[in-house]
Amino acid sequence: MNSANGAAVVVGVDGSEPALRAVRLAAAEAARRHRPLRVVHGFIWPLLRVAGSPPPGAPPGAGLRKQAEELVSAAVAEAETAAPGLRVSGEIIDGEAAAVLLGESPTATMIVLGDRGLGGFAALVVGSVAIQVAAHADCPVLVARGTQRSVGPVVVGVDGSALSQAAIEFAAEEAAVRGARLHAVHAYTHPTSSGPGDMLPLVYEESMLRDEEDRILAESLTGLSDRHPQVPLTREVVHGRAAAVLTEAARTAQLVVVGAHGRSGLTGLLLGSVSQGVLHHADCPVAVVRSPT
Secondary structure: OOOOOOOOOEEOOOOOOHHHHHHHHHHHHHHHOOOEEEEEEEEEEEHHHHOOOOOOOOOOOOOOOHHHHHHHHHHHHHHHHOOOOOEEEEEEOOOOHHHHHHEEEEHHHHHEEEEEOOOOOOOOOOOOHHHHHHHHHOEEEEEEEEOOOOOOEEEEEOOOOOHHHHHHHHHHHHHHEEEOOOEEEEEEOOOOOOOOOOOOOOOHHHHHHHHHHHHHHHHHOOOHEEEEEEEOOEEEEOOOEEEEHHHHHHHOEEEEEOOOOOOOOOOOOOOHHHHHHHHHHHOEEEEEEEOOO
């Protein structure tokens, strides 16, 4: 995450209702972190060789670029209403939405966007822009999903991998600025065969397996309370699939934080199965955090 002084929270807008929800969420986030808010719209029409200016004789206010200016102005006004006194700016950038937001990510504190936009298909729970940006951004990505709550814990999924450490640190920061409890959740299932010839024991000692999973969670959280002493920390080890466990935890959370890839992630996937599952089903905003490369 870019922690330079003055780095803005960036929110992508397209005039849709999910984007306006994202604006309100981003305004609250920027206010909590004492950062400016930057409202960005990706103006795709020049790439498609479509004129953004109105044709001769068109009425005042016509033209695609004028419409883009109006939706950015409306989003800026929405943010200023949601967080009075917040420094808010807006900009139209020529380009496709995901590419524009990814271009913002190296210098942003975080990127916030709606789960779906105007170009979304009805069958998709989370739009392609949200998936692409969450998978590739150089900063945390906050997706406005479900119910925005001001109470409840910040939940973070922990899988014991080095990749989840960035998610844990970000979740602790979020809990601190929100004055919330941090609830670290580690989900596990029984071992499964990884291929032909992989012999597994016929009987598992459940208590031994549980002890090992407890150890994984404890080691992942080593030193966290020293680094964030103001954040109350609870931990939970749950037998079950991680996406389902975290989705259930989201029912009472104000935020769920996941890593872009976990212990079993495949590098060819845009996002790991756990992060995708949580993005599709969580009933609260979801933050996806990539490890620094």
